[in-house]
Amino acid sequence: MQSFARKWRQLRALRIFLDNASLSANPALWSAVEDHLRASRTLIYLASPEAARSPWVGREIAWWKAGDRARHLLIVVTGGTLVWDHAAGDFDWRRTDCLPREMEDMFTEEPRWVDLRWMTEEDIGSLRDPRFQECVADLAAPLHGRPKEDLIGEDVSQHRRAKLFTRGAVSVVTALAVTAGITSVVAFQQRDRARDQNRLATSRQLAATALNLSESDLRLASLLAIEAYRVQATPEAVSALNRLATSSPHLVRFVTSGKDVSELAFSPDGSTVAVGDEGGGVTVWRSDGSAVRGRTSLPSAVTALDFREDGSSLAVGDAKGALGVYDLAGKTMRRLSGAPAGVTSVAFDMAGNLAVGSEGGHVALYTGAKEKTKEVALKEAGVSSVSFWDEGARILALGANGSGVLLSVPELSTAGDSWGGVTPAGNYAAGASPSGSCFGYIKYGSTYAAGAVRPDEKKESKACGEFAWLPNKEARLFTLADAGRMAVATSTGITVVDTAGGSSGFENGGRVRELTGVGPPTLMRFSPGAGSRMASAVGRTVALWDFDQAARTAHSYGLRVPDVDNASRSLAIAAGAAGRVSWSGRGSGGPPHTWPLKEADGTLSSNDEDDGYAYAEALAYSADGKTLYVGSEKAVTVWEVSGERPVKSKTVELPVNKNSEVRVVAALAPRGDGRLAALTADGSVHAVDLATGRVRTTVQGKPPGPYDGLQGALSGDGRTSAVEGPGGDVSVYDVLSGRRLQTVPLGGEPVQNLFLSEGGGSLYVIGAKRTFARWDTGARRFRWRSDGAGAWSVKVSADGGKVVTLASDGTVTQWGAAHGDRLSSFTLPRAVESMNGMVGTGDQxxxxxxxxxxxxxxxxxxxxxxSWDLSEKAWLTGLCRTAGRDLTAAEWQRYVGTGRPSRPTCS
Structure with a gap:
């Protein structure tokens, strides 16, 4: 309206006051609005349900209505409904929702209004749209005091004059723009540099914040690490991404409930977990959190959950005595009547009968989980747990203090089978295992211990495991598994102990795990049996854990490796194109174990049913992955692996070193010219012609001590070798000519491991003092030196971007190839005791x-x-899968930037 029919020399055609945009900061807000109302001739009201509910709009309408200009009010409908009642001579206030009631009796006849409801925030159209121009003219005509048609004609004429003026000004502006463009380029460059610096700073800050939160809130930390990487893939962001992807290895996923979580339960096979909340809602998840299997609800807070033995149905009880059985297949809830008030525990037997315990000390039996057949009142003030014993012949009812009673079924008679409480005096936390076979307690304080009672023995017993003393912890919550595993919620998180002795069956007795990334939980539950899975809840968030999971970035294929060697030595392994992987155990006979990666399901299949274990010290694939080279003690064998099973095609004997009888192959590297480079443990380098079988020793090795090979390496393309010298320095050779290219000075520090990059441009050296360095063979200088690398192995990807070391304790560390910074580390799962009495995960x-x-x-x-994920893409996918949500708007504004999130973090 301010520009409609405006002459080109005018600033505006009309002066319009906008009370939400033109008002400067003023403590006397209403006084300022009143001044503008008093200075105005006409009031335009943009009618909508939101405006009708606004007290400020109503106040302005009331002020205007009370003056002498009440009829000078124009209505523009932008939303809602407006209906005039001709009989009443006023608006129909039962159907009109876009006008405030202050406008009642304001008009004596129906006013004309402008309808702009066809315009939306999503599609506002063009301001030169004829429909919009008509609406503007309807409003502007009475304000200008001119006919609508004349005003539209004037607007068209002025618009044409403005276009002519614009064309004339374009030439001048263009000339000025050329001059200004030069200046703008500099300004844009400065702006871009500022933006780059801002992205760099934001990425680094988000990465640092993510690492700071990783111990207490892994879910939020993971989302912030993702955002740090997406803002800019700085080394700090990559490191944070990697560390969070590899931290808390037993964590599977976070899931969210509608209200604060009040109860948890696993199905007997551990594949499903039910989550009940304070609002009465129940969500049934797969135990990996990947999908919801069902949803149901009861009127009040869920206090008891239990799955039937076959996992087909779920019993649910709430705080006010509502009780039901949810059918997971049919997605239906069947309510049961007559449940004790305040249900605290429910339990199925093998036949599908249901036992129910209450906070009032009652136990009820429902035959077939349909009708209540019996109910008894016990002396205990409350029943904390009920479970079936002796194949359903008896019901065990436990009190919160460890007192218990065995009730016969279906009579529910005690027959004298009861005992007093076994928990100590004072503050304690207590809990029962999923089957009720073990009851435990734990003392509060700086030091705590746990005891358990086998209810059938009616006394404290070691049958449920010998629990460890863990100092400097404040226990807040306690739960245990049927097989003796226990979990304790402390002020810093969760401590899980695989207890020793008794019936636990754990080989690593007394193993302690600190579960990081979650706050102190309010609820924890193990899966039945060994307790391989656990769920813990904090507020509305449930963390799902899997203690059989080695790491969140690891994938197991069920390929067990036998223990056949009496020496502690690492096994040979190679990965080739098309997803092929080969490894060799100790022993004799048969081809190496080789698995092609199936495209259908991404799983590995073994071909080693009856082949024994091939003796090999080194393995290497050809570039296309169809040929496997195997180095043993005396020779190199060539295997074709294009089919399902490798087939030996050639064997090439290696010459004997005149200085040593050692011919153990330490490394192999196929060249692109039909030759193969072979390095033996004495430091000899051999060039093998695969077509003729001819072997030429280009670098003669030195005589090592018994079984003490010299450290050496071959580049991935087989053109360069590096061999440890007698003085501790490393020599770099050309493989074909045997010519020494350069010497790497190490200052006398003995070499522990060497690795040459694909093209030989970088040599990675680990010294006896755990010094880790990258030598640039082109520049002939060290690019960086770091400390703390594991000396047992070092591997570098073909593109040089990934550097990984392995320590003898099984710690795998990833390093930044460009700068030598430690990015992350994780620990390989512990192997069982080997025949030589050693369990060195790293050196084996x-x-x-x-x-x-x-x-x-x-x-x-x-x-x-x-297999372990090392790509940023896999880490992003894994962290999103674990987090299970995006950053909220509040989290985005707090950590990333102002305003709404510019993109979803994960979904």
Missing amino acids: TGMALSPDGGTLWTVTEAGEVL
């Missing part, structure tokens, strides 16, 4: 990187074959 493990560097393969004697 072989490692290989996939050609693209995105996957690390490990094989551990007496352990298994695992």
